[in-house]
Amino acid sequence: MTFEPGERVRVLPSEKPGHVRTPAYLKGKAGWIESLIGAFPNPEEVAYGLSGLPERPLYKVGFKQTDLWDDYRGPAEDYLYADIYEHWLEPERGTT
Amino acid sequence: MGGEPGGPIDRSQHEVEDWERLADAINGALGAKGLQSTDELRRSIESLEDYRELSYYERWVAATEKLLIEKDFLSSDEIDERAAEIERRWDGP
Amino acid sequence: MSDHHSHEETRGIMSPYAARIRAIEALLLEKGVLTEPEVQDSISYMEARSPANGAKLVARAWVNPDFKALLLSDGKAAASELGMAPEHPAEFIVVENTPELHNLIVCTLCSCYPRAILGRPPDWYKSFEYRSRAVREPRAVMREFGFEPPEDVEVVVHDSTADVRYMVLPMRPPGTEDMKEEKLAGLVTRDSLVGVNVPRL
Numbered sequence: 001m002t003f004e005p006g007e008r009v010r011v012l013p014s015e016k017p018g019h020v021r022t023p024a025y026l027k028g029k030a031g032w033i034e035s036l037i038g039a040f041p042n043p044e045e046v047a048y049g050l051s052g053l054p055e056r057p058l059y060k061v062g063f064k065q066t067d068l069w070d071d072y073r074g075p076a077e078d079y080l081y082a083d084i085y086e087h088w089l090e091p092e093r094g095t096t
Numbered sequence: 097m098g099g100e101p102g103g104p105i106d107r108s109q110h111e112v113e114d115w116e117r118l119a120d121a122i123n124g125a126l127g128a129k130g131l132q133s134t135d136e137l138r139r140s141i142e143s144l145e146d147y148r149e150l151s152y153y154e155r156w157v158a159a160t161e162k163l164l165i166e167k168d169f170l171s172s173d174e175i176d177e178r179a180a181e182i183e184r185r186w187d188g189p
Numbered sequence: 190m191s192d193h194h195s196h197e198e199t200r201g202i203m204s205p206y207a208a209r210i211r212a213i214e215a216l217l218l219e220k221g222v223l224t225e226p227e228v229q230d231s232i233s234y235m236e237a238r239s240p241a242n243g244a245k246l247v248a249r250a251w252v253n254p255d256f257k258a259l260l261l262s263d264g265k266a267a268a269s270e271l272g273m274a275p276e277h278p279a280e281f282i283v284v285e286n287t288p289e290l291h292n293l294i295v296c297t298l299c300s301c302y303p304r305a306i307l308g309r310p311p312d313w314y315k316s317f318e319y320r321s322r323a324v325r326e327p328r329a330v331m332r333e334f335g336f337e338p339p340e341d342v343e344v345v346v347h348d349s350t351a352d353v354r355y356m357v358l359p360m361r362p363p364g365t366e367d368m369k370e371e372k373l374a375g376l377v378t379r380d381s382l383v384g385v386n387v388p389r390l
Binding site for chain 1: 098
């Protein structure tokens with residue numbers, strides 16, 4: 001596993017075309033690895049009839065809402081999780 | 097989609113129509129047989145030009161049709177023909 | 190932009206897609222791509238699933254700590270134990286509300302929902318308004334449903350972006366200490382399983 005729970009990560013700001021399961025609002029945002037959910041065939045490839053193998057690690061990634069939205073109107077303690085594939089993540093201090 | 101501005105949420109529930117149940121069923125059956133994956137269906141839905149104009153199940157039917165044609169199970173001509181026949185039957189004599 | 194509904198009971202304004210899906214069904218059956226029993230099984234599968242399943246899981250978890258632990262660590266195993274046999278290969282994860290934390294589920298990319306347990310999602314869950322606003326202003330969204338968690342409760346949104354389907358395990362309402370499991374299940378609303386509201390006496 002590349003990432004450990006607690007590790008700080010950033011979602012790649014990639015504008016990759018085609019079917020992706022990384023929402024636009026998370027691209028380029030930094031958060032933390034909550035847990036490894038498991039490994040699954042890559043949906044970006046399965047979407048076009050390919051096997052999607054080898055399976056890719058899928059992480060539950062946490063983000064502070066105040067890091068996602070300039071105008072977040074709730075408490076600073078609120079947060080959000082999304083399930084993101086490993087190939088969409090880099091260490092927060094890393095360079096692409 | 098996530099984070100885009102949006103108005104109040106319409107909390108009303110429409111009665112699911114028979115054709116919508118059928119849309120669910122066809123997709124479920126195709127999926128269960130390994131003829132179509134959830135990812136393919138999602139990709140097909142996302143590619144619809146009139147995504148924002150269609151209702152939820154209209155998107156499903158349009159996307160399923162697209163996939164079935166793509167995979168050579170059906171042709172768009174035969175679907176057009178059969179759909180027209182069905183509508184004529186519904187309209188009655 | 191709201192989800193456009195063009196359906197009516199009267200033939201005059203039926204969606205053109207109604208005839209298309211019937212045409213597709215007829216053609217697939219004729220060509221042997223699908224069989225009648227396969228289509229019928231698929232219809233029955235969905236009809237058998239409803240929020241009552243989720244309510245049963247929650248009520249059991251409320252009265253049985255071992256089951257609760259199972260539900261939170263292996264949702265599919267817990268569902269199987271109650272005979273729900275979720276056939277969908279996707280993961281099923283149940284997240285727990287506590288006095289400190291309230292969970293809200295959304296799928297911004299489409300409408301992922303634990304259909305294998307709960308059946309069809311409600312129209313509002315699939316709407317553009319819910320999908321776009323739930324991640325950005327969850328408290329305002331919940332307020333529209335009549336629920337407002339206190340400021341000192343953390344609101345945690347789960348965007349089901351991949352192969353996991355989520356359900357909320359709400360807190361047991363106060364005043365229900367003497368209630369039997371079946372009656373408890375009756376308190377668990379579909380909305381509380383998504384997290385836009387909570388069960389109340």
